[in-house]
Amino acid sequence: xNETATIGVDATPRVSKRFRLQWEEAQQAWVxxxxxxxxxxxxxxxxxxxxxxxxxxxxxxxxxxxxxFATTGLEAxxxxxxxxxxxxxxxDL
Amino acid sequence: xxxxxxxxxxxxxxxxxxLWLLAELTYRCPLHCVFCYNPVDFAHTPDELSTADxxxxxxxxxxxxxxxxxxxxxxxxxxxxxxxxxxxxHRLGFYTNLLTSGVGLTDSRAKALKDAGLDHxxxxxxxxxxxxxxxxxxxxxxxxxxxxxATIKDHGWPMVMNCVIHRLNIDYIDRIIDMAVELGAEYLxxxxxxxxxxxxxxxxxxxxxxxxxxxxxxxxxERRQRYGERIRIFFVVPDYHENRPKKCMNGWGNVFLTVTPxxxxxxxxxxxxxxxxxxxxxxxxxxxxxxxxxxxxxxYRGDGxxxxxxxxxxxxxxxxxxxxxxxxxxxxxxxxxxxxxxxxPSHHKVVEAVARAERGEAAVVERPLVFRGPExxxxxxxxxxxxxx
Numbered sequence: 022x023n024e025t026a027t028i029g030v031d032a033t034p035r036v037s038k039r040f041r042l043q044w045e046e047a048q049q050a051w052v053x054x055x056x057x058x059x060x061x062x063x064x065x066x067x068x069x070x071x072x073x074x075x076x077x078x079x080x081x082x083x084x085x086x087x088x089x090f091a092t093t094g095l096e097a098x099x100x101x102x103x104x105x106x107x108x109x110x111x112x113d114l
Numbered sequence: 115x116x117x118x119x120x121x122x123x124x125x126x127x128x129x130x131x132x133l134w135l136l137a138e139l140t141y142r143c144p145l146h147c148v149f150c151y152n153p154v155d156f157a158h159t160p161d162e163l164s165t166a167d168x169x170x171x172x173x174x175x176x177x178x179x180x181x182x183x184x185x186x187x188x189x190x191x192x193x194x195x196x197x198x199x200x201x202x203x204h205r206l207g208f209y210t211n212l213l214t215s216g217v218g219l220t221d222s223r224a225k226a227l228k229d230a231g232l233d234h235x236x237x238x239x240x241x242x243x244x245x246x247x248x249x250x251x252x253x254x255x256x257x258x259x260x261x262x263x264a265t266i267k268d269h270g271w272p273m274v275m276n277c278v279i280h281r282l283n284i285d286y287i288d289r290i291i292d293m294a295v296e297l298g299a300e301y302l303x304x305x306x307x308x309x310x311x312x313x314x315x316x317x318x319x320x321x322x323x324x325x326x327x328x329x330x331x332x333x334x335x336e337r338r339q340r341y342g343e344r345i346r347i348f349f350v351v352p353d354y355h356e357n358r359p360k361k362c363m364n365g366w367g368n369v370f371l372t373v374t375p376x377x378x379x380x381x382x383x384x385x386x387x388x389x390x391x392x393x394x395x396x397x398x399x400x401x402x403x404x405x406x407x408x409x410x411x412x413x414y415r416g417d418g419x420x421x422x423x424x425x426x427x428x429x430x431x432x433x434x435x436x437x438x439x440x441x442x443x444x445x446x447x448x449x450x451x452x453x454x455x456x457x458x459p460s461h462h463k464v465v466e467a468v469a470r471a472e473r474g475e476a477a478v479v480e481r482p483l484v485f486r487g488p489e490x491x492x493x494x495x496x497x498x499x500x501x502x503x
């Protein structure tokens with residue numbers, strides 16, 4: 022995929038090897054860990070990233086989220102977040 | 115959906131968890147760096163914590179919410195239980211960092227550390243000034259770093275290099291950056307020396323001039339352009355040349371918890387120098403109680419302790435009055451404003467130190483650099499640490 026192209030629903034993002042995603046009980050949050058640093062994710066970001074396993078497509082991640090949170094119309098928001106995540110190098114496509 | 119937010123430090127007295135645990139395993143070190151932040155009286159330190167003590171500290175800190183764990187020193191590789199501690203930290207879910215000079219990082223130890231789950235190694239240039247020529251001529255130091263860097267890469271660790279910058283090496287910053295690139299580092303921290311402990315003893319010899327700093331920043335930017343994505347370079351400016359203080363440790367007792375080799379728990383590496391404040395020891399109290407309930411950690415939390423000019427300052431939340439150790443070293447009062455701030459009545463002390471650096475006086479004063487070492491350390495007591503400020 023072109024680096025600057027918009028992320029499509031068929032893309033299969035995974036959390037980059039530069040980061041470790043884990044649930045932190047004390048913070049009640051998902052965090053991304055990297056050398057000597059940490060990004061605390063809000064609930065939405067955490068729920069998206071924990072589903073980015075390099076196997077599921079963006080479309081499947083969206084469907085799963087919509088089911089889990091009993092809602093619809095999340096695709097644009099999910100893709101917007103993944104664009105940001107790619108820019109931060111949190112995910113590989 | 116909202117964008118994720120980075121960690122926001124809290125200023126309220128009720129702090130979040132001690133996210134960063136720095137385990138200073140030992141003050142022993144094969145190097146003699148003139149800018150070392152270990153206490154100058156480190157040789158008076160009583161027994162080091164045992165393996166069992168450290169394992170308990172790791173468990174308690176993790177339970178209290180610590181997530182980043184740095185193994186530091188001294189040279190942490192001098193502890194032969196390092197692998198045991200890393201393995202336990204990894205098992206507990208810490209992100210584990212080793213801060214080392216690389217001396218002693220053999221292939222077999224690297225493999226053992228990898229197997230134990232070590233996530234990251236920060237390799238420092240062992241520029242101890244004694245070896246400055248050697249360092250700059252890429253000979254022995256380069257050979258060692260090359261070997262260690264290859265070992266780090268072979269094991270798939272991200273490579274972060276750190277070099278403390280000061281008057282005597284700042285003009286060679288281009289060579290330092292080139293060396294880091296040659297060694298394959300992904301990140302390079304060019305950290306200007308901060309003036310505590312051994313660096314404070316040597317401050318007049320180490321403080322660069324403004325011109326030197328400006329040139330170094332220019333050269334760093336040129337190198338950033340040249341190398342692009344190959345390496346990320348962080349340049350940490352020295353606070354003596356600023357007009358507002360740094361938000362030291364991101365707030366006292368806010369994020370960082372340091373445990374020293376003898377088990378003393380501190381809000382920063384150098385806080386033990388502060389008078390009238392007893393710091394708790396992990397041999398006697400558990401980490402959660404140390405973090406939330408001890409006088410040592412509560413004294414300078416938030417802004418209730420401040421005096422003027424900090425108390426009425428509109429920027430007080432921004433820097434929380436700067437560094438307590440620097441305030442104490444330069445004014446004798448740990449609750450004073452950090453004299454780096456131009457609102458501090460003692461700001462002239464910083465200005466004068468910088469002015470001496472501008473005039474290059476230290477270069478002609480016949481005052482030898484004080485090299486960090488156990489013999490020098492034994493001659494010193496905590497009360498005799500201050501140069502003529």
